[in-house]
Amino acid sequence: LRQNALNQIFGNLKKHGTGNHKTKKSGAGDELTGEFRDYNFGDSLDKISMTESIKNAQINNGIGNFSLTEQDLIVQETNFKAQMSTVLMIDISHSMILYGEDRITPAKKVAMALIELIRTRYPKDTMDILVFGNDAWMISVKDLPYLKVGPYHTNTVAGLQLALDILRRKRNTNKQIFMITDGKPSCLRLSDGTYYKNSNGLDSYIVEKCYNMxxxxxxxxxxxxxxxxxxxxxxxxxxxxxxxANQGKAFYTGLKGLGEMIFEDYEQNRKRNIRKF
Structure with missing residues (x-):
């Protein structure tokens, strides 16, 4: 993913847990904001701006009798870098290979690219992976290259329920879900343990449950x-x-690789073309 696409994916982060994601909040980090403030006890010494501090000392004490005290010190603000907990959902329903279209291969490529990105660029983040067909279950990263579709319908609701259950147990304030799918929910598990299935178009009952999630x-x-x-x-x-319904984000990609996608951000109500995935 290009850097601008990554920034859009990770969006606005809250200040909680030091990590590698840039935020708009000031705090521990190495991204200078260009803003200054008075030194407070406990501030890191490497954040003191000597130029601004000396200038402040000259104003406070005069040039002829120069002295530098704690009251003269000026600190340059940096952006706080936060942690993120992510759950990656992968659709393994039969429709991912239906009509001679191999949708699972590009899905795995997207998944592996995202995981590699998070592991290398954001090592303090957590990443959990689940797959969903008639039901949803967790898998490990090492299983991804060998992932295959099954004779399943698409229970998107079960996947989202499991994802939310996983994230509820995470301590990070910043949480998100990545979902890779062909976008056709066709199954629900009912309270009595039976399955409600409908592969004909989009079933309004199933779709409404997805919107609710x-x-x-x-x-x-x-x-x-x-x-x-x-x-x-x-x-x-x-x-x-x-x-x-979620006020989230969406990428649309065809089956000819991941060279160009349409990115939609409903937080800002805008649409972009993203090239060179």
């Missing part, structure tokens, strides 16, 4: 970024409504 995640301040591995207009429309 998106809204629930929004109430928990957990944004969902969807990587849509299909360009069927009616499925893209579902993802658009889903993203609006």
């Amino acid at each position: 998106a809204a629930q995640a929004r109430k928990l301040h957990i944004p969902i970024t969807t990587f849509m591995i299909a360009k069927d207009p009616y499925l893209m429309q579902f993802i658009q409504h889903f993203t609006v």
